[in-house]
Amino acid sequence: MGKKVKITINGQPVEIDKGTSILDAAKQIGVIIPTLCYHKDLCVAGNCRVCIVEIAGQKRLAPACATPCEEGMDVLTNTHKVRNSRKHIIELLLSEHNADCTSCYKNGNCELQLLASEFKIMNQDFIHLVPFRNYTIDDYSPSIIKDDSKCIRCQRCVRTCAELQSVNALTMAHKGEYAQVTTFFEKSMNDVICTNCGQCVNHCPTGALVEKNYIEEVWAAISDKSKYVVIQTAPAVRVGLGEELGFDPGTRVTGKMVAALKRLGFDAVMDTDFTADLTIMEEGSELLSRLRKALAENDRTIKLPMATSCSPGWIKFIEHLYPEFLDHLSTCKSPQQMFGALVKTYYAKARKLDPERIVSVSVMPCTAKKFEAARPEMHDSGYRDVDYVLTTRELAIMIKQAGIDFTRLEEMHFDRLMGESTGAGVIFGSTGGVMEAALRTAYELVTGREVPFDKLNITPVRGTEGIREARVKIEKPKKEWAFLDGVELKCAVAHGLVNAKYIMDKVKAGKADYHFVEFMACPGGCLGGGGQPIPTNPDIRQRRAIAIYAEDEGMTLRKSHENPEIIKIYNDFLGHPLSEVSHHLLHTKYTPRRL
Amino acid sequence: MSDNDIVKRADFIFKNENDWEEVLTKSLARTPNELINELISSELKGRGGAGFPTGLKWKLTSELKSDDKFVICNADEGEPGTFKDREILSRVPFKVLTAIALCGYVIGAKQGFIYLRGEYFFLQQELKKAISEFEFFCKEIKYDFKINIFMGSGAYICGEETALFESMEGKRGEPRNKPPYPTAYGYQGKPTVINNVETLAHTFTIFKYGAKRFYDLGVQFSRGTKLFSVSGDTPKPGIYELELGMSLSDFVDDFGDDDTKAVQVGGASGFLVPRKKFSATSIGYEGKLVGISLPTGGSMMLFNSSRSMFNVLDNYLNFFAEESCGQCTPCRVGCQQLLKGIKAVKRGEKPASYLDKLLSLAETMQYTAKCGLGQSVANSFTSIVENFREEMIY
Numbered sequence: 008m009g010k011k012v013k014i015t016i017n018g019q020p021v022e023i024d025k026g027t028s029i030l031d032a033a034k035q036i037g038v039i040i041p042t043l044c045y046h047k048d049l050c051v052a053g054n055c056r057v058c059i060v061e062i063a064g065q066k067r068l069a070p071a072c073a074t075p076c077e078e079g080m081d082v083l084t085n086t087h088k089v090r091n092s093r094k095h096i097i098e099l100l101l102s103e104h105n106a107d108c109t110s111c112y113k114n115g116n117c118e119l120q121l122l123a124s125e126f127k128i129m130n131q132d133f134i135h136l137v138p139f140r141n142y143t144i145d146d147y148s149p150s151i152i153k154d155d156s157k158c159i160r161c162q163r164c165v166r167t168c169a170e171l172q173s174v175n176a177l178t179m180a181h182k183g184e185y186a187q188v189t190t191f192f193e194k195s196m197n198d199v200i201c202t203n204c205g206q207c208v209n210h211c212p213t214g215a216l217v218e219k220n221y222i223e224e225v226w227a228a229i230s231d232k233s234k235y236v237v238i239q240t241a242p243a244v245r246v247g248l249g250e251e252l253g254f255d256p257g258t259r260v261t262g263k264m265v266a267a268l269k270r271l272g273f274d275a276v277m278d279t280d281f282t283a284d285l286t287i288m289e290e291g292s293e294l295l296s297r298l299r300k301a302l303a304e305n306d307r308t309i310k311l312p313m314a315t316s317c318s319p320g321w322i323k324f325i326e327h328l329y330p331e332f333l334d335h336l337s338t339c340k341s342p343q344q345m346f347g348a349l350v351k352t353y354y355a356k357a358r359k360l361d362p363e364r365i366v367s368v369s370v371m372p373c374t375a376k377k378f379e380a381a382r383p384e385m386h387d388s389g390y391r392d393v394d395y396v397l398t399t400r401e402l403a404i405m406i407k408q409a410g411i412d413f414t415r416l417e418e419m420h421f422d423r424l425m426g427e428s429t430g431a432g433v434i435f436g437s438t439g440g441v442m443e444a445a446l447r448t449a450y451e452l453v454t455g456r457e458v459p460f461d462k463l464n465i466t467p468v469r470g471t472e473g474i475r476e477a478r479v480k481i482e483k484p485k486k487e488w489a490f491l492d493g494v495e496l497k498c499a500v501a502h503g504l505v506n507a508k509y510i511m512d513k514v515k516a517g518k519a520d521y522h523f524v525e526f527m528a529c530p531g532g533c534l535g536g537g538g539q540p541i542p543t544n545p546d547i548r549q550r551r552a553i554a555i556y557a558e559d560e561g562m563t564l565r566k567s568h569e570n571p572e573i574i575k576i577y578n579d580f581l582g583h584p585l586s587e588v589s590h591h592l593l594h595t596k597y598t599p600r601r602l
Numbered sequence: 603m604s605d606n607d608i609v610k611r612a613d614f615i616f617k618n619e620n621d622w623e624e625v626l627t628k629s630l631a632r633t634p635n636e637l638i639n640e641l642i643s644s645e646l647k648g649r650g651g652a653g654f655p656t657g658l659k660w661k662l663t664s665e666l667k668s669d670d671k672f673v674i675c676n677a678d679e680g681e682p683g684t685f686k687d688r689e690i691l692s693r694v695p696f697k698v699l700t701a702i703a704l705c706g707y708v709i710g711a712k713q714g715f716i717y718l719r720g721e722y723f724f725l726q727q728e729l730k731k732a733i734s735e736f737e738f739f740c741k742e743i744k745y746d747f748k749i750n751i752f753m754g755s756g757a758y759i760c761g762e763e764t765a766l767f768e769s770m771e772g773k774r775g776e777p778r779n780k781p782p783y784p785t786a787y788g789y790q791g792k793p794t795v796i797n798n799v800e801t802l803a804h805t806f807t808i809f810k811y812g813a814k815r816f817y818d819l820g821v822q823f824s825r826g827t828k829l830f831s832v833s834g835d836t837p838k839p840g841i842y843e844l845e846l847g848m849s850l851s852d853f854v855d856d857f858g859d860d861d862t863k864a865v866q867v868g869g870a871s872g873f874l875v876p877r878k879k880f881s882a883t884s885i886g887y888e889g890k891l892v893g894i895s896l897p898t899g900g901s902m903m904l905f906n907s908s909r910s911m912f913n914v915l916d917n918y919l920n921f922f923a924e925e926s927c928g929q930c931t932p933c934r935v936g937c938q939q940l941l942k943g944i945k946a947v948k949r950g951e952k953p954a955s956y957l958d959k960l961l962s963l964a965e966t967m968q969y970t971a972k973c974g975l976g977q978s979v980a981n982s983f984t985s986i987v988e989n990f991r992e993e994m995i996y
Contacts, residue, residue: 051779052929053779053972054929054930054931054972055930055931056930056931056932056970056971056972057931059969059970066969067968067969067970067977068969068970070779074779074781088969091962092969092970095932095962095966096931096932096966096970099931099932099936099939100935102939103934132952132956132959133943134939134943134946134952136935136938136939136942159931160928160929160931162929179774179928179929181928182759182925182926182927182928183922183924183926183927183928183937184923184924184926184934184937184938185924185928186926186928186934187928
């Protein structure tokens with residue numbers, strides 16, 4: 008325990024750890040101080056100055072987020088001086104902000120708008136500065152739209168891109184009146200090293216950074232009677248969507264989501280969890296085959312650790328920054344793209360549909376999936392495998408537009424053939440989930456026994472630490488896996504690209520002796536994805552994670568290889584994991600990208 | 603001293619630096635505490651403009667335990683109307699180097715830096731030569747100390763001490779949140795003393811002659827002498843070492859052209875004093891008991907009746923709107939609003955009463971901006987608008 012200090016806030020005494028910010032101290036006693044540049048995920052910037060408070064005896068006001076409590080401080084959060092200054096600051100921000108709210112994508116979920124509303128900034132007579140700038144909207148990226156006219160220079164995106172992702176696609180340039188958040192040489196987001204992870208979008212308080220939405224395109228497809236519109240839903244969506252539609256964070260809304268999608272008019276509502284299970288079959292087999300070649304056959308060309316390949320933000324990251332290590336990546340496509348390739352082949356055949364008629368839509372917690380779906384190699388079905396990618400937020404918008412009272416929906420089940428999943432597929436939505444799912448299946452394939460963890464919960468790979476490691480000792484394997492007897496399988500999990508970078512630097516230095524590493528671009532994994540409801544913060548991620556693991560534990564089937572639809576697809580279509588058909592439809596190659 | 607000098611001149615800073623080796627050796631023979639006490643009893647305050655007691659700054663840093671500490675000489679002289687530091691560095695560099703080394707001795711630093719303004723590139727060669735001569739001597743007397751020059755890149759904000767650290771660390775020059783202060787968390791997060799060039803030069807004087815000689819000059823709360831950069835409508839522009847505490851009317855009588863309408867004390871971030879307030883104003887640090895006492899980094903700009911105060915303010919605000927780092931809202935947007943606002947009033951696009959809204963905004967900037975830049979814009983804005991309101995409107 009650190010040293011305690013006593014302060015008063017608005018006359019109310021508080022005893023608190025020395026070093027705590029005034030903002031946090033105030034929160035403890037129910038005093039709310041408005042903030043804007045502050046975000047729980049990020050370092051304290053103290054830029055916007057919205058959170059200024061008065062400290063008795065000091066002429067200047069202090070930013071509550073950046074001022075540590077000192078013994079005897081007498082803090083006042085609601086004096087005339089504070090209110091007046093705060094209103095000025097909000098008014099200044101509005102004067103440099105394109106406040107055309109009714110035509111803004113973030114209308115209704117904008118922190119600046121909320122502040123303006125709370126403080127009733129009615130007579131905005133500062134000179135409007137936006138017309139003095141030559142703003143152009145950057146919408147070249149398939150994932151992200153950047154509109155500088157709405158930027159208030161809080162630098163949340165800059166800190167996000169640097170601190171959480173170590174990508175630094177966005178940075179501050181110029182000074183004074185020309186200060187702006189921009190990219191390398193002010194190029195389009197599409198032409199710089201950007202992973203499209205969308206964390207900047209998720210952390211932007213205004214509409215300056217938003218996802219490129221495909222809502223109208225999907226509505227058009229649904230209305231087109233000649234089209235057969237199929238939708239797949241990613242695991243993390245079901246624990247986030249509710250937040251946009253009247254539920255508390257951490258509420259599981261799987262059944263209601265399915266019901267809503269049916270009401271929206273999708274012809275088939277199926278589950279990405281199914282292809283998550285399929286990924287485990289393919290990726291687990293790939294891992295075992297690599298281990299056999301490396302350990303039993305001493306094949307030096309085999310690269311270990313094998314890295315997971317589900318997260319398209321991570322894929323673009325490694326393609327840009329570690330292109331010489333692409334052989335470490337599993338060749339498996341992400342579950343989204345496996346689903347896309349199968350829906351226009353396997354599903355079309357089984358349902359006797361012309362694949363040309365099928366419009367394949369996905370709903371993802373992710374903006375990078377939009378880029379992934381648009382990759383030129385993702386046409387293995389003979390068509391574009393996934394036509395449109397919606398984020399969790401876009402789906403919520405569609406549900407609202409359709410006039411559906413989400414809270415009152417009866418729960419429904421996914422459609423057959425590619426709608427069945429196991430708990431292993433569900434936990435793909437959380438950091439550590441792919442690893443856990445893979446271990447559940449791989450261990451059993453090799454030994455014929457379940458993983459030696461209580462109730463199949465591989466707790467060492469769960470949690471919120473940026474990097475976690477686990478070791479699983481393989482004992483008494485089946486005969487064909489005899490070479491693995493006594494081998495301690497070394498695994499690691501990294502989420503947030505800053506942690507991915509840490510592991511890759513270790514790999515680069517030859518200091519990573521792992522066999523298998525799970526990488527997810529976003530903090531918390533997909534449940535904290537760039538396409539998830541705003542706000543997303545450590546507390547909300549935690550609640551979504553609890554929901555995901557509860558969903559897993561509530562399922563009868565919790566191991567991918569027990570999914571009956573998985574067994575069926577191998578029997579009817581694919582043959583076996585890593586078969587020729589699998590290779591054609593479910594595996595891919597990666598592209599080194601310039602720095 | 604010539605007959606028509608009204609304000610008393612002094613001559614410490616630029617006088618004779620030939621004895622720097624002796625001053626260094628003798629001072630190194632004293633204990634750090636003795637040197638600190640010398641500074642504290644001299645009541646020397648920072649000559650960059652903010653006026654923090656120098657002895658206290660050294661003391662605070664000396665008391666902290668750390669493997670690394672640094673001394674930084676702030677030579678990013680960027681305040682419009684200030685041009686004294688470059689003179690010091692080109693005429694008496696060894697005084698500054700000696701002071702840096704002694705500060706290192708006092709606080710326990712092995713390394714010093716001179717953060718040299720980008721535009722002072724021409725000083726670099728000579729200064730480097732002086733440093734190598736200086737370091738050679740240090741080696742001879744077995745005092746282990748290194749001094750490096752770090753070239754700035756031209757941003758005004760990098761004269762702000764924490765932005766300067768960021769700049770030296772290779773980052774964008776943006777001020778940090780304070781606390782922590784540089785004495786505890788400075789360059790590379792280590793305890794750091796950062797002093798203005800002139801402040802360091804004064805410590806040389808104090809170590810050489812003793813605190814009393816310095817303390818006896820000037821007035822209460824504002825001890826010693828100070829270099830003034832005199833410019834504008836004056837028959838004798840230049841750099842002068844004057845005692846602190848002089849009245850502005852004496853100054854104007856001495857340096858004015860008999861038509862002085864106003865004096866800007868302290869550069870663009872300082873205050874404008876109109877003629878009617880000359881006699882009530884003196885030059886020194888805050889704390890004077892009677893009348894107004896204005897601190898200054900040394901810039902004294904005189905304006906005569908041919909000058910439009912609107913143009914003067916417009917010029918300053920253009921400077922601030924460009925040189926604000928753009929990080930915090932009140933400074934970034936506030937400067938633009940003040941600038942565009944006075945133009946709008948002048949053109950009749952906004953009513954004269956809009957000036958009151960701008961005055962209130964300037965006050966908010968003073969209370970809420972992150973660093974001294976944003977906080978001080980209100981100084982010139984408010985003093986000019988309040989004293990020359992008609993010139994803003996008509």
